[in-house]
Amino acid sequence: MTQNSPIVSVYIPTYNRSDLLKRAINSVLEQTVKDVEIIVVDDNSPDDTPQVMAELMAIYPQLKYFRNSENQGACYNRNLAIRNATGRFVTGLDDDDYFLPNRLESFLTAWETKSPNAIALFDNVKIKKSEHDMESLSCPKSVDFDCLCLRNDVGNQIFAERSLFSDGVEYDEKLKSWQDLELWMHILSVNKNKCFQNIEKYTYIFDKSHPHERISSVNVDKHLNSFNYIKAKHALNGKNEYRLKCQAYGYNARSINPITLLVDACKSQSLYVVLRMSKYYLKNNKGM
Known part of the structure; x- marks a missing residue:
C-alpha cells in the first residue's frame, strides 16, 4: 500500500483488561497500513487503563481515548467510537482479540475488486483456544439477510465505509446479546439486495485462551x-x-x-x- 491509502478507523471498546488492551492496540499499530486512527472507549475501568492509555497517547498521536463516567455497555461504547471516527473506512476490534499484521491491507486491497453487491467485507477467523491450540474456521464467500437468520457467519467485525453507519444504523443498546448479528441484519435490511463479502483470509485472532470473561459469554x-x-x-x-x-x-x-x-x-x-x-x-x- 502507498502512503495515499484511505485512512481506516479502528474502534476498540474496553473494560478492565489493560494488559490485553495493550496487545490489541499494538496489533493495530503493527499493521502494514500505517494511515490509521485507533479509537479506544473505556467503560469506566477500575484498573490502570487510564494510565496505560496516557502513556501510549504520549507516543502515538493516532490514538483517541474516551472514558465513560459510569459503565454504559459495549454497544454504547462502539457507537461512541464510530461517531467520533474520521476515517473513510471503519472496523472494530475487541480488547481481548488482536489483528494479524496484514488485516487492514487485505481489506483495502479486496475493496478495490469486491462484488458490486457487497456493502461490507469480513474474513475467516482463527480461534486461539490455548497457547498452542489454534482453530481455523472457514466461512461462506458471501452472506445476505437470509443467511444471517440461519447463522452469523460474518462474526463480530466487518470492514466498511464509515458512511454506512448513518441515519440510525448503529448497535442497538437495548440488546443484551446478538448485538453484532442485529446490526448486520439492520444494515442489510436498509440496503436491499446487498451482501457482506468474505475476503477468504485469516487475519483476526479470536482469543478464548485468557482467564477473563468474554463479552459474548451469555446464556x-x-x-x-x-x-x-x-x-x-x-x-x-x-x-x-x-x-x-x-x-x-x-x-x-x-x-x-x-x-x-x-x-x-x-x-x-x-x-x-x-x-x-x-x-x-x-x-x-x-x-x-
Whole structure:
C-alpha cells in the first residue's frame, strides 16, 4: 500500500483488561497500513487503563481515548467510537482479540475488486483456544439477510465505509446479546439486495485462551430474549423466524425441550438446521 491509502478507523471498546488492551492496540499499530486512527472507549475501568492509555497517547498521536463516567455497555461504547471516527473506512476490534499484521491491507486491497453487491467485507477467523491450540474456521464467500437468520457467519467485525453507519444504523443498546448479528441484519435490511463479502483470509485472532470473561459469554435465555426482540424489530416471519429461533437454541441444547428443538429445526425448512439441531440432540442426550 502507498502512503495515499484511505485512512481506516479502528474502534476498540474496553473494560478492565489493560494488559490485553495493550496487545490489541499494538496489533493495530503493527499493521502494514500505517494511515490509521485507533479509537479506544473505556467503560469506566477500575484498573490502570487510564494510565496505560496516557502513556501510549504520549507516543502515538493516532490514538483517541474516551472514558465513560459510569459503565454504559459495549454497544454504547462502539457507537461512541464510530461517531467520533474520521476515517473513510471503519472496523472494530475487541480488547481481548488482536489483528494479524496484514488485516487492514487485505481489506483495502479486496475493496478495490469486491462484488458490486457487497456493502461490507469480513474474513475467516482463527480461534486461539490455548497457547498452542489454534482453530481455523472457514466461512461462506458471501452472506445476505437470509443467511444471517440461519447463522452469523460474518462474526463480530466487518470492514466498511464509515458512511454506512448513518441515519440510525448503529448497535442497538437495548440488546443484551446478538448485538453484532442485529446490526448486520439492520444494515442489510436498509440496503436491499446487498451482501457482506468474505475476503477468504485469516487475519483476526479470536482469543478464548485468557482467564477473563468474554463479552459474548451469555446464556441461552438472553439469546431467546434477543430472538423475540429482533423478530419484532425486523418483522420476521416464516422461514427466517424459525431459522433465527433455531440459532438461539443452538447455543445450548441442554437448556430446552429437545422435541421443541427438533420441531423448530424442521420448520426452518433448512437441511443444515435439521442436521445441526439433531446433532445437538444426540450429543446431549446420550444414555437417556
